[in-house]
Amino acid sequence: MTARIIDGKVIASELRARVAAEVARVQREHRLTPGLAVVLVGSDPASQVYVRSKHKQTQEAGMASFEHVLPADVAQADLLALIARLNRDSSVHGILVQLPLPKSIATETIINAIDPAKDVDGLHPNNAGRLAGGFAALSPCTPLGCIILTKSVHASLEGMNAIVIGRSNLVGRPLVQLLLNENATVTIAHSRSRDLALLCARADLVYAAVGKPEMVRGDWIKPGATVIDVGINRLPAADGKTRLVGDVAFQEVSEVAGAITPVPGGVGQMTVACLLVNTLRAACAIHGLPKPA
Ligand code: NDP
Numbered sequence: 001m002t003a004r005i006i007d008g009k010v011i012a013s014e015l016r017a018r019v020a021a022e023v024a025r026v027q028r029e030h031r032l033t034p035g036l037a038v039v040l041v042g043s044d045p046a047s048q049v050y051v052r053s054k055h056k057q058t059q060e061a062g063m064a065s066f067e068h069v070l071p072a073d074v075a076q077a078d079l080l081a082l083i084a085r086l087n088r089d090s091s092v093h094g095i096l097v098q099l100p101l102p103k104s105i106a107t108e109t110i111i112n113a114i115d116p117a118k119d120v121d122g123l124h125p126n127n128a129g130r131l132a133g134g135f136a137a138l139s140p141c142t143p144l145g146c147i148i149l150t151k152s153v154h155a156s157l158e159g160m161n162a163i164v165i166g167r168s169n170l171v172g173r174p175l176v177q178l179l180l181n182e183n184a185t186v187t188i189a190h191s192r193s194r195d196l197a198l199l200c201a202r203a204d205l206v207y208a209a210v211g212k213p214e215m216v217r218g219d220w221i222k223p224g225a226t227v228i229d230v231g232i233n234r235l236p237a238a239d240g241k242t243r244l245v246g247d248v249a250f251q252e253v254s255e256v257a258g259a260i261t262p263v264p265g266g267v268g269q270m271t272v273a274c275l276l277v278n279t280l281r282a283a284c285a286i287h288g289l290p291k292p293a
Contacts, residue, residue, distance in 0.1 A: 094283075120138060150228060162207065227259070229260070
């Protein structure tokens with residue numbers, strides 16, 4: 001069997017087009033331009049790439065994009081003051097602080113300072129708690145993207161056996177909650193789990209969010225399962241550059257799985273598209289408008 005490739009590039013581009021159409025509609029009907037503020041502390045090259053891509057895609061969707069770049073040695077109080085200003089700014093509907101932050105800054109304090117209504121990364125405890133309680137919430141973008149990719153293969157996830165490998169606040173935990181909301185039966189695995197291969201063997205849906213290159217092997221996978229690879233790992237390449245690989249051994253697994261996301265070109269593409277979705281949703285909710293289609 002050769003798995004169907006789930007093309008994150010195409011699905012993300014369709015999603016961005018749908019967001020742009022909705023942005024145009026709320027502008028026309030309600031004179032509302034959703035605005036996203038991205039805060040970058042320091043000059044980490046990978047973070048700079050992400051921030052540039054967020055800025056470009058936000059503008060392309062017709063939204064306002066505000067970028068705030070602060071030096072790596074910024075005082076925590078100054079960062080908190082900026083967040084307080086963005087919380088009050090009525091042209092800003094989404095606030096994203098690019099992680100990781102320098103060690104001198106308490107990440108939890110910064111996340112807690114963001115107005116939950118503008119928390120488009122879905123990391124504020126109010127949103128995490130609402131999601132865990134099954135209430136409407138702004139949910140983290142990468143897990144949202146994973147669900148959209150899965151639904152491009154399965155219209156309904158009801159009753160399916162899913163395994164999520166990884167339990168971070170950014171990916172694993174919120175993904176588990178989103179899968180429960182879809183009525184899947186979910187197993188959560190982590191670094192202390194025993195016999196991952198056996199746990200995976202009964203899963204119809206496998207999500208790998210670990211950060212270990214090619215850890216998930218072909219003989220772990222139930223034939224026909226859908227495999228969503230969240231991992232982004234940089235390995236040295238023969239030409240002295242680096243190459244990206246996921247947490248799934250792609251060649252092996254694609255011979256057994258029914259559908260699989262590639263790395264790159266899978267989940268990574270969806271994260272920024274879902275950030276645009278969250279910004280549009282936040283803008284509509286703040287202005288008392290119905291949830292966009
Ligand atoms: P974290 O390091 O925060 O979490 C990793 C999780 O994997 C932990 O829960 C850890 O368990 C678990 N884990 C570690 N080793 C093993 C193992 N041997 N067996 C089973 N579980 C294990 O990572 P993130 O969740 O932030 O990211 C995971 C991956 O996804 C990374 O490669 C990251 O680059 C990528 N990523 C991709 C994004 C995208 O847009 N595509 C966005 C965000 C992340 P424990 O809790 O016990 O320590």
